[in-house]
Amino acid sequence: xxxxxxxxxxxxxxTTPGGKGVALGVGDDCALLEIPAGMELAVSMDTLLEGxxxxxDTAAADVGVKALAVGLSDLAAMGAEPAxxxxxxxxxxxxxxxxxxxxxxxxxxxxxxxxxxxxxxxxRGPLMTIxxxxxxxxxxxxxxxxDGARCGDLIYVTGSLGDAALALQILRGEISAGQPHATWLxxxxxxxxxxxxxxIALRRLASAAIDISDGLLxxxxxLLRASSVGARLELDxxxxxxxxxxxxxxxxxxxxxxxxxxxDYELCFTVPAQKKGELEQLFAQRNWPLSAIGSIEQVPGxxxxxxxxxxxxxxxxxxDHFASP
Amino acid sequence: xxxxxxxxxxxxxxTTPGGKGVALGVGDDCALLEIPAGMELAVSMDTLLEGxxxxxDTAAADVGVKALAVGLSDLAAMGAEPAxxxxxxxxxxxxxxxxxxxxxxxxxxxxxxxxxxxxxxxxRGPLMTIxxxxxxxxxxxxxxxxDGARCGDLIYVTGSLGDAALALQILRGEISAGQPHATWLxxxxxxxxxxxxxxIALRRLASAAIDISDGLLxxxxxLLRASSVGARLELDxxxxxxxxxxxxxxxxxxxxxxxxxxxDYELCFTVPAQKKGELEQLFAQRNWPLSAIGSIEQVPGxxxxxxxxxxxxxxxxxxDHFASP
Numbered sequence: 001x002x003x004x005x006x007x008x009x010x011x012x013x014x015t016t017p018g019g020k021g022v023a024l025g026v027g028d029d030c031a032l033l034e035i036p037a038g039m040e041l042a043v044s045m046d047t048l049l050e051g052x053x054x055x056x057d058t059a060a061a062d063v064g065v066k067a068l069a070v071g072l073s074d075l076a077a078m079g080a081e082p083a084x085x086x087x088x089x090x091x092x093x094x095x096x097x098x099x100x101x102x103x104x105x106x107x108x109x110x111x112x113x114x115x116x117x118x119x120x121x122x123x124r125g126p127l128m129t130i131x132x133x134x135x136x137x138x139x140x141x142x143x144x145x146x147d148g149a150r151c152g153d154l155i156y157v158t159g160s161l162g163d164a165a166l167a168l169q170i171l172r173g174e175i176s177a178g179q180p181h182a183t184w185l186x187x188x189x190x191x192x193x194x195x196x197x198x199x200i201a202l203r204r205l206a207s208a209a210i211d212i213s214d215g216l217l218x219x220x221x222x223l224l225r226a227s228s229v230g231a232r233l234e235l236d237x238x239x240x241x242x243x244x245x246x247x248x249x250x251x252x253x254x255x256x257x258x259x260x261x262x263x264d265y266e267l268c269f270t271v272p273a274q275k276k277g278e279l280e281q282l283f284a285q286r287n288w289p290l291s292a293i294g295s296i297e298q299v300p301g302x303x304x305x306x307x308x309x310x311x312x313x314x315x316x317x318x319x320d321h322f323a324s325p
Numbered sequence: 326x327x328x329x330x331x332x333x334x335x336x337x338x339x340t341t342p343g344g345k346g347v348a349l350g351v352g353d354d355c356a357l358l359e360i361p362a363g364m365e366l367a368v369s370m371d372t373l374l375e376g377x378x379x380x381x382d383t384a385a386a387d388v389g390v391k392a393l394a395v396g397l398s399d400l401a402a403m404g405a406e407p408a409x410x411x412x413x414x415x416x417x418x419x420x421x422x423x424x425x426x427x428x429x430x431x432x433x434x435x436x437x438x439x440x441x442x443x444x445x446x447x448x449r450g451p452l453m454t455i456x457x458x459x460x461x462x463x464x465x466x467x468x469x470x471x472d473g474a475r476c477g478d479l480i481y482v483t484g485s486l487g488d489a490a491l492a493l494q495i496l497r498g499e500i501s502a503g504q505p506h507a508t509w510l511x512x513x514x515x516x517x518x519x520x521x522x523x524x525i526a527l528r529r530l531a532s533a534a535i536d537i538s539d540g541l542l543x544x545x546x547x548l549l550r551a552s553s554v555g556a557r558l559e560l561d562x563x564x565x566x567x568x569x570x571x572x573x574x575x576x577x578x579x580x581x582x583x584x585x586x587x588x589d590y591e592l593c594f595t596v597p598a599q600k601k602g603e604l605e606q607l608f609a610q611r612n613w614p615l616s617a618i619g620s621i622e623q624v625p626g627x628x629x630x631x632x633x634x635x636x637x638x639x640x641x642x643x644x645d646h647f648a649s650p
Binding site: 023024027028029030031032033034035037040041042043044045046047049052053074075077078080086087088090118119120121123124125126127129131133135136138140143145146147209210211226 | 348349352355356360365367371377399400403405411415443444446451456458461535551
């Protein structure tokens with residue numbers, strides 16, 4: 001805008017009508033939120049940096065979608081119902097059309113899940129940086145946690161894995177891909193679908209859950225450590241999309257992007273064996289993609305096996321911002 | 326640390342034992358918080374950028390204090406009692422001693438106000454960027470808001486104004502200051518004291534409140550607009566510290582840093598005239614500095630007057646990240 005100011009900016013793109021449970025929204029020193037009796041508040045904060053968490057050429061609307069989707073995926077992993085968000089935007093300058101696109105993408109997903117934007121901050125800095133906090137509600141004591149997996153539980157994942165990681169490899173020119181595969185994979189990178197409904201349904205079925213943001217192996221290891229157990233993984237059961245398969249045929253290690261790529265935002269969770277039937281029926285009824293990929297074992301550590309029984313060497317730890325090179 | 330990783334970093338500097346109302350803290354996809362019955366949750370998010378919101382040479386411990394103090398000041402302005410914080414840190418790299426200092430500063434203030442760090446994110450980026458969200462509790466319907474000022478109410482501020490703004494001017498070489506003034510002023514810039522106890526005490530006394538982060542005039546104008554009223558301000562009553570006075574004697578406009586400087590983190594609030602006695606007695610009993618600086622009027626706008634009755638031209642709008650130059 002011509003005489004753009006911080007206050008105009010907030011008003012133009014980020015003012016929303018009050019939502020459910022919002023006693024006071026954007027525009028005071030704090031927002032005031034009402035938490036219904038019997039509910040716990042689940043909160044999660046994530047930062048996305050341009051060029052690190054999304055490619056520089058990502059459409060503004062996709063950045064808006066992704067920023068919120070990443071947070072909603074954390075709520076999903078706890079079985080929490082999304083309620084509110086706060087947004088800190090650091091921008092190199094004011095770009096009206098970018099802000100409009102970001103805002104449209106963000107609010108399209110927010111409306112879908114009933115999320116109200118209740119506050120935040122806008123600042124000017126050299127690199128686009130987006131920190132978003134999501135706030136969700138879950139009945140007391142019913143949240144899915146990482147530490148509940150028990151020996152004998154089955155390990156499941158939603159959706160397919162490695163698609164976003166492949167999109168990044170294509171973007172970097174590390175592998176080539178024809179159409180429509182490249183386009184489909186890129187959409188998985190730009191517009192992850194948080195498994196919110198699945199997370200809520202899993203409250204009474206799963207013993208532990210985590211969302212896959214750093215790669216299946218890395219995130220499953222977090223769950224195993226928190227639960228003080230180990231696991232056996234069957235590589236053949238790891239869900240791979242047809243587009244993934246079309247691009248990885250020639251790779252030496254075709255499993256790698258699906259196991260260690262990250263940015264999947266699928267749920268990985270464990271379920272006691274006696275609830276297997278109920279779980280699989282529920283997901284089938286709702287057409288929610290689901291794969292059983294292994295089982296929890298007593299011995300700590302993660303062991304991966306090829307279909308022929310050979311051991312797969314899996315020591316990658318997933319994405320780490322500060323790991324030594 | 327030698328083989329520093331994101332997870333090690335979180336563990337080493339930011340893991341805290343569970344606090345009051347924390348069902349689950351750092352280390353899962355979300356933190357789980359318990360809000361007591363009858364309370365509303367007040368949340369506020371602020372971003373601090375190195376070189377913008379604090380000078381590059383600010384000690385790490387002071388950055389840790391300031392990041393939290395800024396948020397606590399927002400809670401104070403609503404009359405909310407601090408409870409939890411989440412912290413997104415973007416850092417150019419790992420600097421053990423900086424992180425230790427930041428963590429010490431942050432937790433020293435957190436302990437003082439019973440704040441538990443329950444989550445956050447750490448990322449690597451070119452400029453140190455700190456986004457902090459504070460979460461506080463306030464009895465339902467008792468929060469101080471900006472929109473409750475009424476004609477005839479008195480306008481008060483806590484503490485003294487303009488000290489941080491002067492420290493910045495000294496740092497930039499715009500004015501000179503001897504010791505111990507320069508040191509004292511710099512401390513006000515680096516370690517603002519959030520008026521948390523004052524805010525809580527004001528719940529039953531103030532009709533409206535705001536914290537002064539962008540300058541008295543700019544923030545008072547927010548309050549006036551939200552309340553659909555105007556105000557008359559007596560410049561002679563604006564509280565100036567002895568150190569401020571020692572440095573501004575030669576300035577053409579000695580009021581300017583106190584009126585438009587920002588970074589004060591004092592409270593500005595309005596009180597119905599019939600509660601004047603009770604308010605002033607309470608603040609005197611507790612040795613809390615307090616100044617009555619004006620009164621609310623029907624006619625919109627803000628009018629400032631010199632002691633001799635002349636009108637002071639005050640059109641500055643305070644600090645704005647995106648204002649046209």
